[in-house]
Amino acid sequence: MIKNKEEYLIALSSIESLMASEPNTEELEKLKVWTALVERYEDKEFPINPPTALEAIKFHKEQLKWHKIYI
Numbered sequence: 001m002i003k004n005k006e007e008y009l010i011a012l013s014s015i016e017s018l019m020a021s022e023p024n025t026e027e028l029e030k031l032k033v034w035t036a037l038v039e040r041y042e043d044k045e046f047p048i049n050p051p052t053a054l055e056a057i058k059f060h061k062e063q064l065k066w067h068k069i070y071i
Helices: 005-018 026-045 053-063
Strands: none
Touching: 005 026
């Protein structure tokens, strides 16, 4: 388990060094483990809450450029 920011940065570095791993190798298995650990840490430390209904509508309007339409 990753318990703090220092361990998190080490894990990210390990992932980076394993990104070119070949299929069916021990390195690829290590990459999978590190990735799962980082994902768990990020979910805990940096949660992303779903938007409220109003935030979602505003975002959608911006994507459609409706915010420039004046009624």
